[in-house]
Amino acid sequence: MKKIRVGIFGFGKTGKVIANEFLNDSQFALTWVVRKGYADHHKYASRLLGYEFDAGKIFSIEDVDNDFFRERPVDALVDFSDSSGVYLYKKAAEAGISIVSAISKYEQEEIDLIKSLAKYNRVLYSPNITLGINVLMVAAQILQKIAPHADIEIVEEHFKGKREVSGTAKRIANLLGLNEEEHLNSIRVGGIVGRHEIIFGMPNQTIRLQHESINRAAFGQGAIFAVKCLIGQPPGLYTMETIIAEMFRQNIPVY
Numbered sequence: 159m160k161k162i163r164v165g166i167f168g169f170g171k172t173g174k175v176i177a178n179e180f181l182n183d184s185q186f187a188l189t190w191v192v193r194k195g196y197a198d199h200h201k202y203a204s205r206l207l208g209y210e211f212d213a214g215k216i217f218s219i220e221d222v223d224n225d226f227f228r229e230r231p232v233d234a235l236v237d238f239s240d241s242s243g244v245y246l247y248k249k250a251a252e253a254g255i256s257i258v259s260a261i262s263k264y265e266q267e268e269i270d271l272i273k274s275l276a277k278y279n280r281v282l283y284s285p286n287i288t289l290g291i292n293v294l295m296v297a298a299q300i301l302q303k304i305a306p307h308a309d310i311e312i313v314e315e316h317f318k319g320k321r322e323v324s325g326t327a328k329r330i331a332n333l334l335g336l337n338e339e340e341h342l343n344s345i346r347v348g349g350i351v352g353r354h355e356i357i358f359g360m361p362n363q364t365i366r367l368q369h370e371s372i373n374r375a376a377f378g379q380g381a382i383f384a385v386k387c388l389i390g391q392p393p394g395l396y397t398m399e400t401i402i403a404e405m406f407r408q409n410i411p412v413y
C-alpha cells in the first residue's frame with residue numbers, strides 16, 4: 159500500500175517526538191524535516207532518533223526555495239515549529255501539499271494567510287492537536303449550555319520554560335466567551351508537558367473537565383489522526399474541534 163509522505167517543520171522538544179511517531183507508523187514515510195538553523199544539516203532524523211535506516215533528511219529554512227516542495231513532494235506538511243513557518247505554507251499549498259499546523263499562537267495576519275490558502279488547499283489548524291483536548295473543548299461548550307450560570311475558570315500547567323500563555327487555554331477561553339485576563343490561570347512548574355482544566359462551579363457541585371498530555375507522543379498521534387482526516391477531503395480550513403464535534407454528533411447515546 160502506498161505510504162503517506164510527510165514533511166515536518168520543527169525538530170525541537172516536540173518536533174523530534176512527532177518525527178518519531180511518524181517513523182514508527184508503517185502507513186507513513188517521513189520524507190524531510192525543516193528546522194530553522196543548520197544543526198544536523200542533511201543528516202537523517204531517523205538516524206538521530208536511533209533507527210538503522212535513512213528517513214527524514216534534515217534541511218534548514220534557508221533551503222526552502224521556490225523548488226523545494228516540488229523537488230521533495232509530500233502529501234502533508236506537519237508544522238511544529240514557530241508561527242513564522244506559516245510564510246512558507248503558500249509554496250507548499252501551491253504544490254498541492256495538505257497542511258497541518260500545530261502552532262499554538264498566531265497573529266490575525268497569520269490566521270488570515272491560513273484562511274486564504276484554505277480556499278484552494280486542505281489546511282488543518284489546531285493549537286492543541288491531541289484527541290483528548292479537543293473532546294474536552296467540545297464537551298465544555300456543551301456543558302456551558304447545560305449549566306449557563308456556572309462560574310468557569312481555566313487552569314493551564316506547562317513546563318517551566320514555556321514563556322507564553324497556553325494557546326490551548328486561550329482557545330478554550332475564546333470558545334466559552336471568557337475574558338482571558340480574569341479567568342485564565344497559568345502555572346509553570348518542572349517538566350509538565352501540558353495540562354488543561356476547566357472548572358465549572360455551581361452552588362452545590364463542581365464539575366472539572368481535565369486533560370493532561372503525559373508524553374509529547376500524544377501530539378504525534380494527534381498529527382497522524384489529522385493527516386489521515388485530510389486525505390480525500392476537498393479544499394478548506396479544518397480544525398480538530400470540528401472533526402471531534404462531528405464525532406460527538408454521530409455518537410450521542412440514545413436512551
Ligand SMILES: NC(=O)C1=CN([C@@H]2O[C@H](COP(=O)(O)OP(=O)(O)OC[C@H]3O[C@@H](n4cnc5c(N)ncnc54)[C@H](OP(=O)(O)O)[C@@H]3O)[C@@H](O)[C@H]2O)C=CC1
Nearest residue numbers: 168169170171172193194195239240243260262285286287
Ligand atoms: N498544537 C499542539 O498540539 C502543540 C503545539 N506545540 C507548538 O509547537 C511549537 C514548537 O514547540 P517546541 O517543540 O516545544 O519548541 P522548540 O523551541 O523546542 O522547537 C522549535 C523548533 O522549530 C524550529 N523552527 C523555528 N522556526 C522555524 C521556522 N521558521 N521554520 C522551520 N522550523 C523552525 C526550530 O529550529 P532549530 O532547531 O534550528 O532552532 C526548532 O527545531 C510551539 O509553537 C508549540 O506551542 C507544541 C506541542 C503541542
Ligand SMILES: O=C(O)C1=N[C@H](C(=O)O)C[C@H](O)C1
Nearest residue numbers: 262285286324325326327352
Ligand atoms: O508549548 C507546548 O509544549 C505546548 N503548547 C501548546 C499550547 O500552547 O497550548 C499545546 C500543548 O499544551 C503543549
